[in-house]
Amino acid sequence: xxxxxxxxxxxxxxxxxxxxxxxxxxxxxxxxxxxxxxxxxxxxxxxxxxxxxxxxxxxxxxxxxxxxxxxxxxxxxxxxxxxxxxxxxxxxxxxxxxxxxxxxxxxxxxxxxxxxxxxxxxxxxxxxxxxxxxxxxxxxxxxxxxxxxxxxxx
Amino acid sequence: xxxxxxxxxxxxxxxxxxxxxxxxxxxxxxxxxxxxxxxxxxxxxxxxxxxxxxxxxxxxxxxxxxxxxxxxxxxxxxxxxxxxxxxxxxxxxxxxxxxxxxxxxxxxxxxxxxxxxxxxxxxxxxxxxxxxxxxxxxxxxxxxxxxxxxxxxxxxxxxxxxxxxxxxxxxxxxxxxxxxxxxxxxxxxxxxxxxxxxxxxxxxxxxxxxxxxxxxxxxxxxxxxxxxxxxxxxxxxxxxxxxxxxxxxxxxxxxxxxxxxxxxxxxxxxxxxxxxxxxxxxxxxxxxxxxxxxxxxxxxxxxxxxxxxxxxxxxxxxxxxxxxxxxxxxxxxxxxxxxxxxxxxxxxxxxxxxxxxxxxxxxxxxxxxxxxxxxxxxxxxxxxxxxxxxxxxxxxxxxxxxxxxxxxxxxxxxxxxxxxxxxxxxxxxxxxxxxxxx
Numbered sequence: 001x002x003x004x005x006x007x008x009x010x011x012x013x014x015x016x017x018x019x020x021x022x023x024x025x026x027x028x029x030x031x032x033x034x035x036x037x038x039x040x041x042x043x044x045x046x047x048x049x050x051x052x053x054x055x056x057x058x059x060x061x062x063x064x065x066x067x068x069x070x071x072x073x074x075x076x077x078x079x080x081x082x083x084x085x086x087x088x089x090x091x092x093x094x095x096x097x098x099x100x101x102x103x104x105x106x107x108x109x110x111x112x113x114x115x116x117x118x119x120x121x122x123x124x125x126x127x128x129x130x131x132x133x134x135x136x137x138x139x140x141x142x143x144x145x146x147x148x149x150x151x152x153x154x
Numbered sequence: 155x156x157x158x159x160x161x162x163x164x165x166x167x168x169x170x171x172x173x174x175x176x177x178x179x180x181x182x183x184x185x186x187x188x189x190x191x192x193x194x195x196x197x198x199x200x201x202x203x204x205x206x207x208x209x210x211x212x213x214x215x216x217x218x219x220x221x222x223x224x225x226x227x228x229x230x231x232x233x234x235x236x237x238x239x240x241x242x243x244x245x246x247x248x249x250x251x252x253x254x255x256x257x258x259x260x261x262x263x264x265x266x267x268x269x270x271x272x273x274x275x276x277x278x279x280x281x282x283x284x285x286x287x288x289x290x291x292x293x294x295x296x297x298x299x300x301x302x303x304x305x306x307x308x309x310x311x312x313x314x315x316x317x318x319x320x321x322x323x324x325x326x327x328x329x330x331x332x333x334x335x336x337x338x339x340x341x342x343x344x345x346x347x348x349x350x351x352x353x354x355x356x357x358x359x360x361x362x363x364x365x366x367x368x369x370x371x372x373x374x375x376x377x378x379x380x381x382x383x384x385x386x387x388x389x390x391x392x393x394x395x396x397x398x399x400x401x402x403x404x405x406x407x408x409x410x411x412x413x414x415x416x417x418x419x420x421x422x423x424x425x426x427x428x429x430x431x432x433x434x435x436x437x438x439x440x441x442x443x444x445x446x447x448x449x450x451x452x453x454x455x456x457x458x459x460x461x462x463x464x465x466x467x468x469x470x471x472x473x474x475x476x477x478x479x480x481x482x483x484x485x486x487x488x489x490x491x492x493x494x495x496x497x498x499x500x501x502x503x504x505x506x507x508x509x510x511x512x513x514x515x516x517x518x519x520x521x522x523x524x525x526x527x528x529x530x531x532x533x534x535x536x537x538x539x540x541x542x543x544x545x546x547x548x549x550x551x552x553x554x555x556x557x558x559x560x561x562x563x564x565x566x567x568x569x570x571x572x573x574x575x576x577x578x579x580x581x582x583x584x585x586x587x588x589x590x591x592x
Binding site: 033034037038039040041042051056058059082083084085086087088089090091092093094095096097098099100101102103104113115117118119121125126127128138139140142143152153154 | 236250253254257391447448449450451453454455457458461462463465466469470496497498499500501502503504505506507508509510511512513514515516517518519520521522523524550551553554555557558559
């Protein structure tokens with residue numbers, strides 16, 4: 001009976017310590033100017049290095065379950081982009097025309113300028129064993145942030 | 155009483171005369187202001203940049219627009235925003251102007267290696283003076299010609315009845331006048347240039363409003379063999395052996411840079427980090443419109459867009475396949491008629507098209523900073539993002555990739571997938587359907 005109680009206390013304490021550590025890491029993530037609005041970076045916390053991915057999801061009319069699900073996928077995508085890089089596809093087109101027509105005493109000038117820029121980013125990679133660090137909302141509650149982390153050795 | 159009134163009147167006249175003394179009037183601020191007005195010659199940002207860069211380069215024994223002794227080339231190009239600085243959408247228009255200036259500079263750089271020129275021109279002159287009437291030209295009118303005249307005159311009357319003015323009817327009936335003198339000239343010039351531009355980065359940017367809705371963005375682009383080697387290393391993403399240079403703490407410099415300074419940063423910048431490694435910075439900016447609600451969502455979207463622009467700028471530094479063509483067509487016509495009238499027609503058409511072909515590149519960049527600021531001229535909100543590529547960070551990303559792949563091996567899911575499939579067990583046979591339906 002005593003052994004069981006002790007095991008339960010140890011289990012609860014581990015959970016509390018784990019939770020508080022997670023909470024501390026979340027504070028560090030929120031304080032990081034690069035991650036606080038979404039993105040991925042390496043974070044040094046308690047002498048360990050973690051790779052962290054933060055997703056920014058527009059709240060709109062989504063429920064918390066949807067926000068968490070979308071946030072997880074987007075945060076993984078951020079980490080994947082950081083680790084594997086991303087395929088950037090782009091093209092640019094620029095066209096300029098100036099036409100001046102004079103008929104007797106009247107002159108007309110027509111200028112046309114067109115600029116088209118197309119940028120596309122594709123990320124493909126392998127991200128595994130990422131743990132949730134937590135989530136938070138922006139001040140006006142319009143953006144939901146979800147953070148994932150994983151300890152790495154460099 | 156009359157004397158007093160006369161004296162007062164005289165004093166009054168003297169006072170007015172003194173007050174309107176031309177010498178004093180000339181000293182007044184209003185007149186001085188008009189006298190100070192001189193025909194102002196506005197120096198555009200492109201000219202300012204040209205002067206600054208030329209001066210700086212001459213100190214190093216280099217020059218603009220030529221291949222310098224160290225193999226470097228500097229070119230300057232400019233573009234004007236389509237949107238004035240005091241209207242919404244200006245920041246995006248400024249980004250476009252920068253893009254146009256950069257493409258034009260790269261086109262000028264390619265031109266230095268040679269361009270294909272196609273041209274053609276020609277003119278015709280005619281003098282046709284007729285005196286009297288050709289006796290052989292007089293012919294008997296045919297039946298069709300007579301019928302045509304009846305129809306034409308009847309239609310004129312109908313038009314007049316419908317309210318068409320006599321001048322308009324006369325204009326419709328006006329036949330082509332016989333020209334006694336004709337002169338025509340035409341000229342076409344075409345320029346075509348194409349090639350791959352690798353390792354070309356912005357070194358200085360100048361921008362400003364010259365007044366009258368005229369905001370110009372000018373950029374000085376640099377091409378060098380070191381930049382080209384760096385571009386090749388980024389493209390291949392291996393063997394990060396690039397020229398080592400001066401030790402600069404550029405990452406910290408960008409991290410601590412004021413927002414006011416970051417507003418002026420666009421495109422890419424090549425500098426060195428604390429290890430003396432070459433670092434490529436990509437800058438991106440996006441306009442954030444003021445919203446009454448959900449402002450942070452607008453910023454969040456703008457940051458994503460700015461990041462994508464920043465990464466794309468690094469990609470454009472690595473390589474861009476550019477095709478540029480330019481054409482100029484000039485036509486002039488002059489005709490003199492026998493009634494003394496003259497007709498003049500002129501057309502000058504200039505076209506320029508620059509295309510950077512679609513290409514894809516895998517880039518492992520790291521985020522340096524995201525910032526928000528206001529544009530000094532327009533006061534509009536800007537969401538900015540700075541990304542960087544450095545050899546050490548690229549190596550770090552590769553190590554992380556290996557670690558993720560290592561962690562993935564032998565995982566629970568993989569073991570389930572790879573486990574040998576067991577054979578099925580015997581089950582009961584089930585029959586469905588009713589006997590009555592047979």
